[in-house]
Amino acid sequence: MSTVYRQGTSSNTYNSSNSVTGFILLGFTCTGETQKLLFMLLLTIYILTLLGNGSIICAVCWDQRIHTPMYILLANFSFLEICYVTTTIPNILVNFFSETKVISFSGCFLQFYLFFSLGAVECFFLAIMAFDRYLAICQPLRYHIIMTRHLRIRLVVNCWIIGFLWFPVPIIIISQLSFCDPKIIDHILCDPSPILVLTCTPAPMMEFTCSLLSSMILVVPFFFIIGTYTLVLKAVLKMPSERGKRKAFSTCGSHVVVVSLFYGSAMVIYMRPRSENEADTQKIVTLFYSMVTPFLNPIIYSLRNKEMKDALRKVTKKIKT
Numbered sequence: 001m002s003t004v005y006r007q008g009t010s011s012n013t014y015n016s017s018n019s020v021t022g023f024i025l026l027g028f029t030c031t032g033e034t035q036k037l038l039f040m041l042l043l044t045i046y047i048l049t050l051l052g053n054g055s056i057i058c059a060v061c062w063d064q065r066i067h068t069p070m071y072i073l074l075a076n077f078s079f080l081e082i083c084y085v086t087t088t089i090p091n092i093l094v095n096f097f098s099e100t101k102v103i104s105f106s107g108c109f110l111q112f113y114l115f116f117s118l119g120a121v122e123c124f125f126l127a128i129m130a131f132d133r134y135l136a137i138c139q140p141l142r143y144h145i146i147m148t149r150h151l152r153i154r155l156v157v158n159c160w161i162i163g164f165l166w167f168p169v170p171i172i173i174i175s176q177l178s179f180c181d182p183k184i185i186d187h188i189l190c191d192p193s194p195i196l197v198l199t200c201t202p203a204p205m206m207e208f209t210c211s212l213l214s215s216m217i218l219v220v221p222f223f224f225i226i227g228t229y230t231l232v233l234k235a236v237l238k239m240p241s242e243r244g245k246r247k248a249f250s251t252c253g254s255h256v257v258v259v260s261l262f263y264g265s266a267m268v269i270y271m272r273p274r275s276e277n278e279a280d281t282q283k284i285v286t287l288f289y290s291m292v293t294p295f296l297n298p299i300i301y302s303l304r305n306k307e308m309k310d311a312l313r314k315v316t317k318k319i320k321t
Contacts (some may be wrong), residue, residue: 022104052298053078059311105301108190123165127221265289
């Protein structure tokens, strides 16, 4: 339990925790001007994230020139990012000005399920986007034969199905455990680690299961992406044309940056040993991969891609007219 919370929260809220029919989601414990500034910053980033990813979806839908597998996957990825940030950020923003900071049990576990399921979907999505680049660069003559519309649909649907089937069993088991008062989650969202700390009886097996599932969903797609881009790099270095090399590096570079940002920050949280007093670190890193990365994705893809920039200009002109 955070000492900041003990000092900064009114005694009425703290003393009433025994009667709370849910959890107290502590969130960020800043006060005064800092709280207002952080609220405005997060709200601005959230709005820009929705606009940026929404613009990519509109650009791909409206511009026939980029109706290719790479951009269709990118549009689907942008839709996923919109869903991903919306599972957490609105609640974080509301929590800034909530006196009780209470989240119901059902609301907490629903957020837990959606956040981790969408995160799992994102891991798989980044993997199939890497696979698409591998086919385009290493198998250019067979690319359109292999990457058919039917295969794209199957890959996308499987990502969503597997992602949403990855966590429900441990979440259901955790939701059936007994939690001791005060039920205070020192985090910005409902995460398994701070939730399991609140159980009346230690559940080491459940902690191990959650850790194993989180690690697997990160490690397996990550090593697939590493292997894929190793083959891509070999193929690019063998290209005789410098222009071809630059184009290949340009199309792959954006995806590599996104993968690095997402996996780097997620691994810091879920694949490192626990330490004392790490709550603030968890909040900052979780905020980074759950909000900042989706915000940067449209910028990364549009800045490094001429075709996407042209499509976005076309969307802007249509909106203005």
